[in-house]
Amino acid sequence: MQNFDYQNPTRILFGQGSIAKLAKAVPANARVLLLYGGGSALRNGTLDEVKAALATAGIGHVSEFSGIEPNPTFETLMRAVQQVKAEQIDFLLAVGGGSVIDGTKFVAAAAALPEGEDPWNILLTGGRVVKSALPFGSVLTLPATGSEMNNGGVITKAATHDKLPFSSRCTYPQFSVLDPTKTFTLPKRQVANGVVDAFVHITEQYLTYPANARVQDRFAEGLLRTLVEIGQDAVNKPEDYDTRANLMWTATLALNGLIGAGVPQDWATHMIGHELTALHGIDHARTLAVVLPAVMQVRREEKRAKLLQYAERVWDIRDGSEDARIDQAIERTRAFFESLEVPTRLSAYQLDATAIDPLVAQLEKHGMVKLGEKQDINLETSRHILQAAL
Amino acid sequence: MQNFDYQNPTRILFGQGSIAKLAKAVPANARVLLLYGGGSALRNGTLDEVKAALATAGIGHVSEFSGIEPNPTFETLMRAVQQVKAEQIDFLLAVGGGSVIDGTKFVAAAAALPEGEDPWNILLTGGRVVKSALPFGSVLTLPATGSEMNNGGVITKAATHDKLPFSSRCTYPQFSVLDPTKTFTLPKRQVANGVVDAFVHITEQYLTYPANARVQDRFAEGLLRTLVEIGQDAVNKPEDYDTRANLMWTATLALNGLIGAGVPQDWATHMIGHELTALHGIDHARTLAVVLPAVMQVRREEKRAKLLQYAERVWDIRDGSEDARIDQAIERTRAFFESLEVPTRLSAYQLDATAIDPLVAQLEKHGMVKLGEKQDINLETSRHILQAAL
Structure with a gap:
């Protein structure tokens, strides 16, 4: 720790x-x-x-x-x-x-x-x-x-x-x-965005490398599992009090400092997502849903140990080779966001490979040249992440 | 919630x-x-x-x-x-x-x-x-x-x-x-007591009845699993920094108000345990290790849903009838305490059935006549709990 x-x-x-x-x-x-x-x-x-x-x-x-x-x-x-x-x-x-x-x-x-x-x-x-x-x-x-x-x-x-x-x-x-x-009168879209926003706040503090912080890991996993369990109902049953109560407390605990104390943090998904909001006006949470699966894919070696732990403890994925389990965890994450009608591909926003250069240029302009838990996501890696998000 | x-x-x-x-x-x-x-x-x-x-x-x-x-x-x-x-x-x-x-x-x-x-x-x-x-x-x-x-x-x-x-x-x-x-220079006995004390602080706020407080449950289970994972090393490897760090943060979070917010609480184990300390001078934590398994046994109907959840999520017990799973969870709890050289029976302290009447009298004297998450543990139930702890 x-x-x-x-x-x-x-x-x-x-x-x-x-x-x-x-x-x-x-x-x-x-x-x-x-x-x-x-x-x-x-x-x-x-x-x-x-x-x-x-x-x-x-x-x-x-x-x-x-x-x-x-x-x-x-x-x-x-x-x-x-x-x-x-x-x-x-x-x-x-x-x-x-x-x-x-x-x-x-x-x-x-x-x-x-x-x-x-x-x-x-x-x-x-x-x-x-x-x-x-x-x-x-x-x-x-x-x-x-x-x-x-x-x-x-x-x-x-x-x-x-x-x-x-x-x-x-x-x-x-x-x-x-x-x-x-929260009962909120539009569905805002609730879905809230679920995704909270989810990615947690992964930014969890999907890094093992730091022997057992409690922080268990708490993060508990919050993620809760979002997976309640996500659908949170969006589709606006007056289900207990579901909204659990969503509210989960989103608060996702970013109140507790699960991030004593562990490495990433935040690359947020930084890359910010440029998508700035250049293309995509809702903040929706940019995160596009970027996170691509970060998992491109950073699978650096995040291997935690991705395997995430697969097992959040998604109950225990069978298959390491890479198969990681692939499955990424796919489940993507499917979860899509189930809330939050897209996970740039193509959903009519963006193709020509969108990438301007986004990378914005990252450079804003000094976002050393992202990630080890500051080793340079502009080239960010480009790969955006390509994986097409 | x-x-x-x-x-x-x-x-x-x-x-x-x-x-x-x-x-x-x-x-x-x-x-x-x-x-x-x-x-x-x-x-x-x-x-x-x-x-x-x-x-x-x-x-x-x-x-x-x-x-x-x-x-x-x-x-x-x-x-x-x-x-x-x-x-x-x-x-x-x-x-x-x-x-x-x-x-x-x-x-x-x-x-x-x-x-x-x-x-x-x-x-x-x-x-x-x-x-x-x-x-x-x-x-x-x-x-x-x-x-x-x-x-x-x-x-x-x-x-x-x-x-x-x-x-x-x-x-x-x-x-x-x-x-x-x-903490490196602490006597083994004090560390073992600390593990048990933290464990029972958590169960007092968790082993009650379902309140649809998903995060509080996940956090409590995460703390309990952490204690189970590190308990042996915490006692036996005094200079293992990461183990002691995880123990320290777990014990703090076990009773800082967070996991108890929004859920029913029990505390009967503590109240009955206090009388064992008062009359027989048994260390506080050691009284809890004696009383908790007996509370689980005697209150199995009232706590059934949470005991089954505890069995599955803390001990990975998924097979067998409900009662078999609960029995196994109680046995695993007992075995965990005993593995730390903390006894779980009154007999370990040379106490037999004749000790019970004076303990019940003390509970009555101190007004402890309505214990538990529903205040329905009366003196007769406390007597049964002490009998189950012999």
């Missing part, structure tokens, strides 16, 4: 009816700004429920900021920062999915920067300039990214299409409310 | 050499009291390493309190509280196992009580009178109880033999240092 430094202070209020617990979780006398996205939180009643809970707590000042985009932009969020300052807001409450929560983290950090510090530096330094942040919580409506229980966010500058991550010890939510019934 | 409210703010500094990180984890200018037990931390050099790290950090005031007992007593700990006040200590650092850390939690809470509040009320109220506590951290030397990453403690009043638990949101360690090399 590798040495690690793990801490996650976020409080999780889980279950049907938990929005009412906001009354205790938000500090009395807080001046609260609710942040949300395109209006689904408004239409499905979640926002009203949140406001009712805050009213019960006697919280006097509650204002709103709407319109945080699916890939939240610096420009939009800086308007929220202005509102925070103008209204002397001292507590932020995100109501939405990963984009709204990521955006709220940025607002919390930007609003607390010292005078004279350019908020864009938060992104240029990956969060290192963040020394404090406004306290904030979240009410999660879309299980997928894990942002509700970690300290990271990804923000885009609309003007330049720069998309940059940041994180800080100061940007963990104080609490997150996870009420599975708030 | 049941609703839950989960938070665990403790920072874990894990791995060989992590004691050096104390220099960053303890606040600069702190006035520190080191608390430890019977001197093993002194003899094996851990205490010197801790003091060297604090000296590197330039921490001026570092004093010591030694002699915290295996079952820490109110009387001893109140002397530590006096020292805290006399020296205006503002940070506590526990160096030891669960007893030292439990005791430090009590000192942290007692030292911060308002004037006029009797510290014994901390225990009489289970911690409800605790509204603040001194900050504290720990350096763990014995993987077993999980105290290093939870907020609970058990304290004994020597004068009356009362042994009472408490917990509070204020009594999580700020950090715990887990360096597996610091």
Whole structure:
């Protein structure tokens, strides 16, 4: 096991009816700004429920900021920062999915920067300039990214299409409310994307090389098996409470730091996927479903031991030669994603071999020349991965 | 899944050499009291390493309190509280196992009580009178109880033999240092006890009834399988770093709140075991090894579904009738404990049927008349459990 430094202070209020617990979780006398996205939180009643809970707590000042985009932009969020300052807001409450929560983290950090510090530096330094942040919580409506229980966010500058991550010890939510019934009205496509997103968050921390981290492996395998078991029902039975509850908790644990503590990590699938979103507008999770099977295929030697363990412990594949078992595990992964109506080939997006050069050029431009758990995925290997994804 | 409210703010500094990180984890200018037990931390050099790290950090005031007992007593700990006040200590650092850390939690809470509040009320109220506590951290030397990453403690009043638990949101360690090399010098018996203690912490939160909490089940099973895989080597190969690392992290995760969130819990094995310690002085973990197989046997109908799941997922038992599979799972559990030289029968302690009446009387005296996940283990059922443990 590798040495690690793990801490996650976020409080999780889980279950049907938990929005009412906001009354205790938000500090009395807080001046609260609710942040949300395109209006689904408004239409499905979640926002009203949140406001009712805050009213019960006697919280006097509650204002709103709407319109945080699916890939939240610096420009939009800086308007929220202005509102925070103008209204002397001292507590932020995100109501939405990963984009709204990521955006709220940025607002919390930007609003607390010292005078004279350019908020864009938060992104240029990956969060290192963040020394404090406004306290904030979240009410999660879309299980997928894990942002509700970690300290990271990804923000885009609309003007330049720069998309940059940041994180800080100061940007963990104080609490997150996870009420599975708030996911019942989600479109199928978003739920399927959420299942795939969580799945690949886990494999990025698991499908590397053995590090004698037995518990982390077992936890990752348990999360993956759970997604395989519930994936179909999660998409197709929107009001099956227990299934949605298991999806919600699995997606949170997939990226809250626990399974990644003490083990090598990969993240090549994400980095290559990001370029597919940037150049072709493919949903984030859908890019991962295309890239992951190709990464498994191209990196089968480097990942051999863990791929065999994955085959056995996640898919119960025990018979046949090593290569046959690995082939079968890749095929099962692909079939799982396809069963959720998430394609696993570039051809599904009308992309052929001519798409590869521009994608590799973007990777080079963004400095993505040493990817993978051993930083040995260079541009040539990324090209092979994209070819295997055609 | 049941609703839950989960938070665990403790920072874990894990791995060989992590004691050096104390220099960053303890606040600069702190006035520190080191608390430890019977001197093993002194003899094996851990205490010197801790003091060297604090000296590197330039921490001026570092004093010591030694002699915290295996079952820490109110009387001893109140002397530590006096020292805290006399020296205006503002940070506590526990160096030891669960007893030292439990005791430090009590000192942290007692030292911060308002004037006029009797510290014994901390225990009489289970911690409800605790509204603040001194900050504290720990350096763990014995993987077993999980105290290093939870907020609970058990304290004994020597004068009356009362042994009472408490917990509070204020009594999580700020950090715990887990360096597996610091366990290399432990006696075999303590390591074996630690394996059993962690094992039963997990089963108390797992072997109940199905609650459709798939992740919690998978995590519990992953921890149990890990203990089964490493138990022998953990005891017999004291300097096998990876084995001790896996034991240490498993024992911590066994009782940090995570696997118990959203599921029913039992704890009957612990409650019955406590009386065996009180009346016969049997090590805590050793009482659990005697009681758990008997609980599985006597409660096989109530726990049937989970016992079958346990048989399959922890022990790979898939063939035979349901009852045959359960019998085999109980037998494998017993054999595992015995393989660590931890007996699983009262007869190993020269106790026969005449011991049962006094044990049942103690349970009654302590109000332990409704135990188990459905509070339906009455005194008669406890008697059957003790009979099955003969």
